Amino acid sequence: MEVMEVPPEHCPGVESDEAGKGDACVGCPNRLVCSSGELKTGGVDPKVAEIAAKLMNIKHMVLVMSGKGGVGKSTVSSLLARYLAKDKARNVGLLDVDICGPSIPKTMGVEGEEVHQSMSGWSPIFVADNLSVMSCGFLLSSLDDAVIWRGPKKNTIIKQFLSDVDWDRLDYLVVDTPPGTSDEHLSLVSYLKQCSNLRGVVIVTTPQEIALMDVRKQIDFCQRVGLKVLGVVENMSGFLCPNCSKESNVFKPSADGMNQLLDKGIPVLGRLPLDPLIGKACDEAIDVFENHNNSKTITTFEAIGDYLVRILNNLNPE
Known part of the structure; x- marks a missing residue:
């Protein structure tokens, strides 16, 4: 990222805690790079090393992304976390960094829970003995509160989520992200x-x-910043009728679009139908892997989860 050679009038300076956050920074093209801390200490934010040390007891971290809103990232994230936690020998965490639309507390049935802080950091909320959750939604005074934050404040809360949450030892940390390729993703x-x-x-x-x-x-975006794309989940692939179990297309599929992804060597992990069961499960925080094992949708997602676990194990063999 390029930096202006001449700083604006009243610039607080890169060493200041107000760097990129003060009133003088509004409209400055350097604002994001200053607020990120990348210009301090020789270009390296000391928090980066601290976060790596804090998260070193996590075996696998996976980000769930999409440039498009409304495609079901939070649904897939919560299903993936629940599926991985089916094996009681695994410890699984689910981190929600969709700051303006934190839906994970709802899908996991932990709305209104209060986050406690100890000497070791923020304690995540436990859904089960081996499944814990952290979300911006726990920090709001009301479930209906709008989060009206500029980039620097979003940057700060993401930094806290990564450096201050006491996950202890995890086999998997699933990170649900907002749509787009902006502040939260860059942070x-x-x-x-x-x-x-x-x-x-x-x-x-x-x-x-x-x-x-x-x-x-x-x-x-992932390719530019050096993030490996593990695969694609096609959600709402077809409508699964709850009465006759037949599928029909609601959205016109784009074969050319999916073929472009395959041509880039990106695997399709699986295709999930648009199933009323999943919508109900998210609204009512139902663990579908315990209650609906015979569902075609659940069988499909189990295959997706198995495929992803194999990919992760190949990246980091025992």
Whole structure:
């Protein structure tokens, strides 16, 4: 990122705690790079090493992304976390960094829970003995509160989530991200760049070209910042009738769009149908892997989870 040679009037300076955050910084093209701390201490934010040390007891970290909103990232993230936690020998964490639309507390049935702080940091909220959650949603005074934050404040809360949450030892940390390729994503990449256990990204899309256009932008973002794309989940691939169990296309699939991803060597992890069961499970925080084992949708997701686990194990063999 380029930096202006002549700073604006009343610039607080890169060493200041107000760097990129003060009133004088509004409108300055250097604002993001100053607030990230990259210009301090020889260009390295000391928090980067601290975060890598804090997260070193996590075996696999996976980001769930999509350039498009409304494709089901949070649904896939919560399903993936629950699926991985089916094996009681695994410890699984789910981190929600969708700051303006934190839906993970709802899907996991822990809305309104209070985060406690100890000497070792923030304690995540436990959904089960081996499944814990952290979300910006726990920090709001009301479930209906809008989060109206500028970039620097988003950057700060993401830094805290990565450096201050006491996950202890985890086999998997799933990170649910907002749509786009902006502040939150750049902050994650910046703060996790020394974490050797960051395995890569699962991309979520829906079948139609309007969604795949944004997904291709997300993949371009990942390639530019050095994030490995582990695979793509095509969500809402077809409508699964709850009465006759037949599937029909709601969204027109774009074969050319998916073929472009395959041509880039990006595997399709699987295709999930649009199933009323999943919508109900998210609204009511139902663990579908315990209650609906015979569902075609759940069987499909189990295959996706198995495929992803194999990929992760190949990246980091025992």
